[in-house]
Amino acid sequence: MSTTPSGIPILRLWNRLLITLQGEITDKMAERLSEEVLTMIHRQQTHGLIIDVTEVLTLDSHLCFVLSQLASAAKLMGCPTVLSGMSAHTAQTLETMGIRLRELKTSQSAETALELLGVEVRLHETMTTDVLHNASPIAGMEVDGIDLLGGAERWRR
């Protein structure tokens, strides 16, 4: 993570940049952020940009303009942008304001935004100590054993 002169942290995850906008954003912060993000995209290959607006207090037409400019510039550099965290209220507000974000894909959460940008998530259920305690150790070994033997046999052939 890099905290930059704009004061807005930019997170690199699997070569995607995640920006979480929070609270009050001044015009200068938004413009500095745009420069920083574009420099980062230029320096290192980036497959996508996520701008999360869940915690933004006031999304006015000026901030929308700066964000859509950032998205257009990133697109020119081959990096698609997803705007995430649109609450029902924010969405309605933008609609009421007559703002159409043509350059931008949108998603409800940063998770779905990562998926839209090609990150495949596989969840491994974490076993709690309770489950481990109640599980029959022999059964567990058998399952492991069969699998391992099968693999080993295939290897031998």
Place this chain on the structure above:
Amino acid sequence: MTTCPVDTDSDVLRVQRTARTAALTLGFRKAEADELAIAASELATNILKYATRGLISFWVVDDPDRGIGMCIAARDQGPAFRDFSLALRDGFDDKGPIPPEALLARRGLGTGLGAVKRFTHHVEHEALDGQGKEIRALRFLKRMKK
């Protein structure tokens, strides 16, 4: 009620904050207060962009028919609008449709005043004697009958 000078972009944040607090104090719901904060923010940003500096003030109004409401007044020394109702339309200024290249130069979407109009019940514009203008946007606590 309260007056905020608008001179820098951090003043825009103060205007947003003041609008939200004032609206909540008056009894607007949170979503309505957010909308009033956006309306005030648009007016403040316009002052910075087109008049460099000005004032945003917030007033309580008590209309005999409509009841209690909040008025956001934006005053600056910039030129008055020739045709204010035209400028309220999205993508328009007081001279007509804004060409795309002009929008880019202005760093805007051309929808700021349109947003003010949609988030309030009444918007008016007054050319001040000598120089300057005032835009007043009013929203009443009671929902508008459509």
